[in-house]
Amino acid sequence: xxxxxxHLWLVLLALFLTACETxxxxxxAFASADYGPAPVIDKAEVENSLKSGLKDPGSAQFRWxxxxxxxxxxxxxxxxxxGWNVKIxxxxxxxxxxxxxxxxxxxxxxxxxxxxxxxPWMVPQFEWGERFR
Numbered sequence: 001x002x003x004x005x006x007h008l009w010l011v012l013l014a015l016f017l018t019a020c021e022t023x024x025x026x027x028x029a030f031a032s033a034d035y036g037p038a039p040v041i042d043k044a045e046v047e048n049s050l051k052s053g054l055k056d057p058g059s060a061q062f063r064w065x066x067x068x069x070x071x072x073x074x075x076x077x078x079x080x081x082x083g084w085n086v087k088i089x090x091x092x093x094x095x096x097x098x099x100x101x102x103x104x105x106x107x108x109x110x111x112x113x114x115x116x117x118x119x120p121w122m123v124p125q126f127e128w129g130e131r132f133r
Contacts, residue, residue, distance in 0.1 A: 033082040035069050039109035059093040083110040
């Protein structure tokens with residue numbers, strides 16, 4: 001029985017290692033991918049949409065970063081998709097009249113069309129440090 005378990009672990013380890021792509025393969029795929037055209041952003045429309053979810057829309061301050069190439073997938077088994085990511089930092093007043101501090105929003109574009117808006121609670125924590133750069 002111990003031998004069977006040991007063999008099972010070795011087979012699983014071999015499968016895991018063969019499924020991993022190398023860093024160079026990842027870089028090559030990233031460099032040669034078709035991201036589509038850079039997004040043309042209607043900043044006023046996006047800002048008005050984001051303001052609608054704020055307590056004090058008139059106090060909103062926006063800091064836009066340049067569009068970046070991005071790849072993502074829905075889950076570990078789906079194909080990679082390539083597009084553009086635009087990061088926006090939004091600062092607005094809360095119910096007490098004080099500014100909350102910048103909150104990150106991500107706009108994801110695929111083939112020039114907005115396909116997703118990632119709200120602050122969904123942005124990975126390591127990205128929050130970017131606001132201090």
